[in-house]
Each structure stands twice: as structure tokens, then as C-alpha cells.
Amino acid sequence: MEEGGAAAAAAVEDAKRRCEALTDQLQHIPRSKLSPSSKTTLCRLINSELTFLHRLSAASDLTSSPISLNIGHLEAVVHVLRQPSVNAVSRVCKPIEFSKSSSIYVDVVCSLNGNPVWFIVSGRNPKCISWNGGSSEKGKGLRKKIQQVVNAARQSPVTLRPSSIVLFFSNGLGDDVYQKLRCEFEAVDVELEPLCYQELELEEEWTHVVLGRLFPDACAVRIQVGKDGVELEKDIHENRIDGPVSCNKYYEHSNFDLGVSLCSLVAGMKCWCCCSSDDKVELEIGLMNQSWRDVEAKLVNFDTTAMVAIVSGISNGRTEKLLATSESQLRDRFKGNYDFVIAQVDSENQNPIHSELCGLISGKRGIICESVRLEFQELIKMCGGPNEKLRAGFFLKFLKVVPDCPSTRLMSLPTTRKLALKNKVVFGTGDYWCAPTVTANMAFVRAVSQTGMSLSITEHRPRALIGD
Structure with a gap:
């Protein structure tokens, strides 16, 4: 050749x-x-x-x-x-x-x-x-x-x-x-x-x-x-993220056993009370100008599924107690959700969810929209046990509640059974703040993806409240 x-x-x-x-x-x-x-x-x-x-x-x-x-x-x-x-x-x-x-x-x-x-x-x-x-x-x-x-x-x-x-x-x-x-x-x-x-x-x-x-x-x-800078500045100041969230609330729960994994998860996040005025200015300027100074690393948005998973007894060391309980008692307790709960217990024993989330949200400040706060508190009130209620109150202290302010592009999607309005509000608020949404609601994510839209999310495995 x-x-x-x-x-x-x-x-x-x-x-x-x-x-x-x-x-x-x-x-x-x-x-x-x-x-x-x-x-x-x-x-x-x-x-x-x-x-x-x-x-x-x-x-x-x-x-x-x-x-x-x-x-x-x-x-x-x-x-x-x-x-x-x-x-x-x-x-x-x-x-x-x-x-x-x-x-x-x-x-x-x-x-x-x-x-x-x-x-x-x-x-x-x-x-x-x-x-x-x-x-x-x-x-x-x-x-x-x-x-x-x-x-x-x-x-x-x-x-x-x-x-x-x-x-x-x-x-x-x-x-x-x-x-x-x-x-x-x-x-x-x-x-x-x-x-x-x-x-x-x-x-x-x-x-x-x-x-x-x-x-x-x-x-x-x-x-x-x-959008140009003027439009973004108008938007950002209509829905500012400011006002402290006190880390002192951590010590109000120091006499209670919150669990090592939950405390480690919170310890890895940046707390809002530690957010200096310079940090806030940099965050707002970055968002106004769509700056590429790692905006995503500053915020993470939680939906209701993530909030429930973080405080659930399954995620907080109660799996052995559940497995030690007779099947008949568990079926009587969880009714038709028995198989669902046991599958989550097995999943937690293999891959603890707090350890998984630690690597995903470490160094970020957490936000939730008003709709998530209301839905989460209602769920905790109806289905949460005393320890789950305690963990919920503890975790909420470290998050900033922002107004429902979904992005225009999410709200422009047609409202359907798969693209429910409440989900567009939750994910759209995260999208508005350039914050990935932590979620187990992959049905909604897939429905959005099928429209051709890119949506920043962090998937987690589901966990249920068990009345712990």
C-alpha cells in the first residue's frame, strides 16, 4: 500500500x-x-x-x-x-x-x-x-x-x-x-x-x-x-431574597435527638444568617446580569417531596425498628402503602438518602417557595409523627421562604394533568432563581423534557412520612 x-x-x-x-x-x-x-x-x-x-x-x-x-x-x-x-x-x-x-x-x-x-x-x-x-x-x-x-x-x-x-x-x-x-x-x-x-x-x-x-x-x-439588565433588575427587586434566617435556632433543638445524619446535612449547607451583605449583593448582581460566576452553586430549591424525604423517619434511623415490627402490624398501619414503604426501607438501608443529598447540596443555601411551605406544613400536621414534626421545624429554620415567582418560560407551558399548575409554580420558582430543584417528582420532569425545555433538577429517591 x-x-x-x-x-x-x-x-x-x-x-x-x-x-x-x-x-x-x-x-x-x-x-x-x-x-x-x-x-x-x-x-x-x-x-x-x-x-x-x-x-x-x-x-x-x-x-x-x-x-x-x-x-x-x-x-x-x-x-x-x-x-x-x-x-x-x-x-x-x-x-x-x-x-x-x-x-x-x-x-x-x-x-x-x-x-x-x-x-x-x-x-x-x-x-x-x-x-x-x-x-x-x-x-x-x-x-x-x-x-x-x-x-x-x-x-x-x-x-x-x-x-x-x-x-x-x-x-x-x-x-x-x-x-x-x-x-x-x-x-x-x-x-x-x-x-x-x-x-x-x-x-x-x-x-x-x-x-x-x-x-x-x-x-x-x-x-x-x-432579558436585559433593566428588566432583570426590576424582577429581582420585586422578589428579593434578604432578611436573616437565624442559626441560633439550631441550639433551640440541642436537647433533642435530631440524628447525626440530619445534623450533618444541615451543617454542610450555607446558612442564611451567615450571608454577608457583600454575598447578597454579589448574588443579586449575578442574577441580574445572568453572570456566569457559578450562580447555581449559591442556591438550591426544595420541592415538597424533598422536604418530606429529609425529615422522614425512614431517612432518620427508624428502618431497623420498622423491620422488627410484624408484617401484620405494618400492613394494618400503612394499609395499601405497605409495599411502597418497605421498598423505601430497603432503599434507605442500601443508600442512605442524607449521605446522597449531602454531596448535592453542600455549600448551597436552601430556598422553598410559599406554596411548598404551606403544603409541607399541612402534610406534617396530618401525617407526621412527633419526631418528624420536630425535624420539620428544625430544617425549616435553615431555609429561606421566597414568594411564588415562577419563571415565565415554565408558566408558558400548557397546564395539563402531567404539567399541573402547582408543579409549574414550584419548579418555576427554582428556575426563576437559577436554582436546581431537588425532587422525586420525575413524572413532571419527564413531561417538561418532552416539550424540549431544559430544566435544572436534582433527583432524589422518594421517602414517606411514617408517623415516627
Whole structure:
């Protein structure tokens, strides 16, 4: 085989290995981040590329025409999906249709630091990226493409409208084009995690396999789409988060056995009384300007299912007592919910929920909306035992109750049986404050995802009140 053909054959084999590594890498992205339909789309695209590569391998002459590979673009898309700040991915590598004759291609629709965004990904050589397009490109330069995406975003239905568009150039961008982006579109840099190669030790002769690709020259910029600063300032001051929540309330319960795990959970959260005026100003300015200073790390929104799970006796050391009780007594106590409760007991013994939540909400300040407060207190009053009521009062002291202020995009969804108004208010309030909602209500989350909207959530396993 000629030297050119040998090099092409080696490139094809390398691309095959990259496809297989990418397929394996997809399996490590949690379901809570990437919807099943999005994962299916990516797997289909990778398999299509692999099929194309196998056909190339069978060709007798690999030098007869240039080899065009899409694996680099797919690797860049997965690199975006692996970002810790990216979640609630609702669409990948698909056009968004606005009408029968109007659509725009978007690589990733997701939440970034709690804000809805569209990612446009490019794996091209920066030398091949021109601003206005060359004579052979018929005006198909980067500027025209970006303008089309920005226009589509601003004219899209409010349920799908992103606050920003993020452009990710995995192989970097020429300085002249970068400066034009900043000047004409007021693009600002976005810091993404560099992410390293990962290696897995496999059995027997197999030693290591690469699960990721480095992008040392990558460039990511953001273009604002959503509300301007004046509108956001008006909104933020209508529903301010201020006023202290006293940590001294912790000591009012010091004579009671609240349980080590609950106290550890609360200890890991930031308390509102420790929120300095400077912190509050930074938080409000960050939200007003849709700043990318890790807004998501500041707040976490709890729905009623999360509140119940945190104070439930099942989550607070009562599983052994329940299992020591006869089945007949438990069936008499829980009626038709017996199997449901026992399943939760088994789940708690295998994976304690407080330990799971600690890692998800540590370092954040908790909020609940007024609707959740009222519903939770009513549930505790009717179904909670004395210890559960005590834990509920204790935990509430460390949360800020905010007015029901659901985001416009959540409220713009049609109210249906699966998209109930009360859930739109709860999740919409978290969305308004760019705070992920901790929830076990995955039916609502799936219904939202089916509309194409990205919604920042943190899933937990359900727990019931047991009258403890």
C-alpha cells in the first residue's frame, strides 16, 4: 500500500477506536443529566459514523478522495455534556422547529449553571473558520450562521428561548474572528472544565482504554439572548431574597435527638444568617446580569417531596425498628402503602438518602417557595409523627421562604394533568432563581423534557412520612 494509503488507513482505524471509546463514555453520563432520547440520538450518530468507517476500511483505495470524519464534532459534543456545570440536557444534535418551514440546528439544549442555554459546537480547524465566508462559500461565514441562531433564539417560543447561546470551538479560534465575535455580538468568555483523559484498567491482556479527549486549545464564548439588565433588575427587586434566617435556632433543638445524619446535612449547607451583605449583593448582581460566576452553586430549591424525604423517619434511623415490627402490624398501619414503604426501607438501608443529598447540596443555601411551605406544613400536621414534626421545624429554620415567582418560560407551558399548575409554580420558582430543584417528582420532569425545555433538577429517591 502506498504511503498515503497507509496513513489514511491508520486514520480510519484510529477513528474507529475513538467511536468505540465515545460510546463507552456515553454510558458514564448519568441519566439525571442526559435524557434517554438524547443519549439514543448520540448513539445513533456514533454508530452511523462507525458504519461509514467500516465501509472505508473495505475500500480498495483510501486515497481516491479526501476522508471526511464527524467523530471530532461528536467528541466535542460529549465534552460539553461531561461538563459539571451542564445539566438538564433535553436535546442533542437536532434542529429546533418553529414552524413547518422554519428550524435551526442546535448541538445541545441544556442548563448551564442553572440558566437555559443553546450550545453550538464546532470541531473545525480554526484556519478554516472565516468571518464572512470566502468566495467559494457563498457568504456562509461564521457571522451569518451566528446571526441566524441568535435571531431564532430571540424569536423562539418563551418555553424554548435560551438566556444565552454558547459557542464552543473545540480546536480553538483565530484571534481576528474571536475579536469580531466580541465586538459585533458582545460575546464574553465562558470557563469550561478542561477535563482530562480517563483510563480504566481492564481484565487480563487489556490494559487501558481512553475515555475522553483533551481540548487544550478550546475556546468557549457566550452571547446574551434573554432579558436585559433593566428588566432583570426590576424582577429581582420585586422578589428579593434578604432578611436573616437565624442559626441560633439550631441550639433551640440541642436537647433533642435530631440524628447525626440530619445534623450533618444541615451543617454542610450555607446558612442564611451567615450571608454577608457583600454575598447578597454579589448574588443579586449575578442574577441580574445572568453572570456566569457559578450562580447555581449559591442556591438550591426544595420541592415538597424533598422536604418530606429529609425529615422522614425512614431517612432518620427508624428502618431497623420498622423491620422488627410484624408484617401484620405494618400492613394494618400503612394499609395499601405497605409495599411502597418497605421498598423505601430497603432503599434507605442500601443508600442512605442524607449521605446522597449531602454531596448535592453542600455549600448551597436552601430556598422553598410559599406554596411548598404551606403544603409541607399541612402534610406534617396530618401525617407526621412527633419526631418528624420536630425535624420539620428544625430544617425549616435553615431555609429561606421566597414568594411564588415562577419563571415565565415554565408558566408558558400548557397546564395539563402531567404539567399541573402547582408543579409549574414550584419548579418555576427554582428556575426563576437559577436554582436546581431537588425532587422525586420525575413524572413532571419527564413531561417538561418532552416539550424540549431544559430544566435544572436534582433527583432524589422518594421517602414517606411514617408517623415516627
